[in-house]
Amino acid sequence: MSTARAIAPVSSAMPGEMVLDLRGLRTEFRGEGPPAVAVNDLSFTVRHGETLCIVGESGCGKSMTALSLLRLVPRPGGRIAAGTAMIGGRDLFTLSEPEMRAVRGGEIAMIFQEPMTSLNPVLTIGRQIAETVMVHENVPWSVCMERALAMLRAVRMPEPERRLHEYPHQLSGGMRQRVMIAMALACRPRLLLADEPTTALDVTIQAQILDLIRDLQEQTGTAVILITHDLGVVAEMADRVLVMYAGRKVEEAVVDELFDAPLHPYTRGLMAAMPHLGGVGAGRMRLAEIPGVVPALTDMPEGCPFAARCGRASAECRAAMPPLEERRPGHLVACWHSGESPDA
Amino acid sequence: MGPYILRRVLATIPVMGVVAVIVFLMLRLSPGDPAAILAGDQATMADIAAIRERLGLDQPLLHQFVVWVGELLTGDLGKSIYLNRPVTGLILERVEPTLALSISTMIFAILFAVPMGVVAAWRAGSWVDQTIMGLSVLAFSVPVFLIGYGLVIGFALRLDLLPVQGFVSLWDNPVGFARHLVLPTMTLGLVYMALLARITRATMLDVLNEDFIRTARAKGLAEPRVLILHALKNASVPIVTTIGLGIALLIGGVVVTESVFAIPGIGRLTIEAVLQRDYPVIQGVILAVAGVYVLVNLAIDLTYSALDPRIRF
Numbered sequence A: 001m002s003t004a005r006a007i008a009p010v011s012s013a014m015p016g017e018m019v020l021d022l023r024g025l026r027t028e029f030r031g032e033g034p035p036a037v038a039v040n041d042l043s044f045t046v047r048h049g050e051t052l053c054i055v056g057e058s059g060c061g062k063s064m065t066a067l068s069l070l071r072l073v074p075r076p077g078g079r080i081a082a083g084t085a086m087i088g089g090r091d092l093f094t095l096s097e098p099e100m101r102a103v104r105g106g107e108i109a110m111i112f113q114e115p116m117t118s119l120n121p122v123l124t125i126g127r128q129i130a131e132t133v134m135v136h137e138n139v140p141w142s143v144c145m146e147r148a149l150a151m152l153r154a155v156r157m158p159e160p161e162r163r164l165h166e167y168p169h170q171l172s173g174g175m176r177q178r179v180m181i182a183m184a185l186a187c188r189p190r191l192l193l194a195d196e197p198t199t200a201l202d203v204t205i206q207a208q209i210l211d212l213i214r215d216l217q218e219q220t221g222t223a224v225i226l227i228t229h230d231l232g233v234v235a236e237m238a239d240r241v242l243v244m245y246a247g248r249k250v251e252e253a254v255v256d257e258l259f260d261a262p263l264h265p266y267t268r269g270l271m272a273a274m275p276h277l278g279g280v281g282a283g284r285m286r287l288a289e290i291p292g293v294v295p296a297l298t299d300m301p302e303g304c305p306f307a308a309r310c311g312r313a314s315a316e317c318r319a320a321m322p323p324l325e326e327r328r329p330g331h332l333v334a335c336w337h338s339g340e341s342p343d344a
Numbered sequence B: 001m002g003p004y005i006l007r008r009v010l011a012t013i014p015v016m017g018v019v020a021v022i023v024f025l026m027l028r029l030s031p032g033d034p035a036a037i038l039a040g041d042q043a044t045m046a047d048i049a050a051i052r053e054r055l056g057l058d059q060p061l062l063h064q065f066v067v068w069v070g071e072l073l074t075g076d077l078g079k080s081i082y083l084n085r086p087v088t089g090l091i092l093e094r095v096e097p098t099l100a101l102s103i104s105t106m107i108f109a110i111l112f113a114v115p116m117g118v119v120a121a122w123r124a125g126s127w128v129d130q131t132i133m134g135l136s137v138l139a140f141s142v143p144v145f146l147i148g149y150g151l152v153i154g155f156a157l158r159l160d161l162l163p164v165q166g167f168v169s170l171w172d173n174p175v176g177f178a179r180h181l182v183l184p185t186m187t188l189g190l191v192y193m194a195l196l197a198r199i200t201r202a203t204m205l206d207v208l209n210e211d212f213i214r215t216a217r218a219k220g221l222a223e224p225r226v227l228i229l230h231a232l233k234n235a236s237v238p239i240v241t242t243i244g245l246g247i248a249l250l251i252g253g254v255v256v257t258e259s260v261f262a263i264p265g266i267g268r269l270t271i272e273a274v275l276q277r278d279y280p281v282i283q284g285v286i287l288a289v290a291g292v293y294v295l296v297n298l299a300i301d302l303t304y305s306a307l308d309p310r311i312r313f
Ligand SMILES: Nc1ncnc2c1ncn2[C@@H]1O[C@H](COP(=O)(O)OP(=O)(O)O)[C@@H](O)[C@H]1O
Pocket: A029, A036, A038, A056, A057, A058, A059, A060, A061, A062, A063, A064, A065, A074, A077, A078, A297
């Protein structure tokens, strides 16, 4: 199945051009007691046409990172406490709410983990896609519906004319995720945030959806931040990988480098927990496979947050937070002992 | 859809049948001689005998029932004992005020309650939410007649802005009609508004936590569109159900409100009939009210599928 160039490339972007430059993001939840720091001093960049994978166990702050970029952190309670996010020469975190609405679904679009519940059950598929076009491009409704149809074709939806008038409950999970992708790409975003887009789908459908995302990315040049806890997905999709632990970046490298020479004990643990890199779904991580628990976000230790679970933890590790350092070209890691060989 | 509507319409027949049986037995099974009850306190033996014969009360029960239902089906609800006039006519004369009051109450309640509930849910926990919910508890816990007398004293007696009592037909004087309805509508509507606002808030709170609301915001939609098109449409089935149930509550409230404001409607007719033990009128009113209630619920059921495409019959 091949797709004609159904959708136009992202305009005004050069190959390799920086799309997003995030620095020092801190996202907190406040309640009674000390704030829970869901994302802590996180920085990264994404370039045009690039796929950055963010990996980490459940609860490490992946979704909050993505929602922070849209400024849709759950309220009340959640807030972006620090950071800058430069996109198109502006800092997202200082935009007014109307400016931010233009960014959401326009420059940055997001697809979610739960295709079954992420579409509105009482509105037709066509209307939900067309609505996005309408609010961003202010064109007549008929044009929006035409775009919706074109997008359904672009995501290889079977019988797109009929689907346009159907409701989400009439579609399978895989088809709903196609609709989410169609909706997300309808306004040619510069950046697509995909938060575990295949986790809820069965394995064959997962592979189809990942293929689709990659094909559409090649056509449009959209930068993609793909969030996953599946190293199989990472191996398949990523250009670059960012490993998160307890709200922090602990390692970042180009994909081959990371798989060939993981430096952080946590990353090594994740890889050891993965039976083989046989493909999508083969590398489902389960928390139990790295013994120990993540420290509470409200009560982070002084030193390395991984110390309680780390076989190499020393007094130094417990005393002070290891800084992120570039151990090899383009390969960042936050670990006091990452320079030593893993067997030492 | 067509067969469903037909089935739902047919399903109202047994319901009305049961109501008819109960209403029929209400008189026949009450202690004492029905003819004596119908004849009233001042009747002579001859009057009672005449009534017994006229109504066929000396016939077997089943025979009486068949005759009675046959008359009902031709729109004949019998004759009032006191006024000696057909009950159907008496009810029709009193329909306008009651209908006007009920409809204006519903409109008033919905118009205020739904936006209040939506805003309260949207800003859940804020002072706006707390104020709205506080007021609704208050409106809910104060008896209807107290609200009524309070409004009368404030708006009608002290400020002299609105008429104290009575009713004017829409056809005679539209302005007078509206002015006479304001206070009764507020009296009757406040409780109902409180109920509806609470249900709207609770339902909206659930819906606003749904994933598709986050999707709507992630698409860049403005809040009014998120709240009304995406959230309220999903919350509409429980809200409309409450509106339907509220009509049952309204029926009790109408009786009280009509007496407080001396409105010559069905409620007043009912009270008069009960005080005079005018059984044919009581029976007629019960049948008419039950009929309206069944029809309203039928209409509500039929709107569900228009509101939510997952509901198909
Ligand atoms: N609504 C919320 N209120 C309080 N804390 C939250 C809320 N949502 C998420 N968190 C916290 O933020 C942390 C990161 O969550 P999340 O980004 O969803 O993790 P994941 O990496 O699994 O996507 C979680 O550990 C959780 O404790």
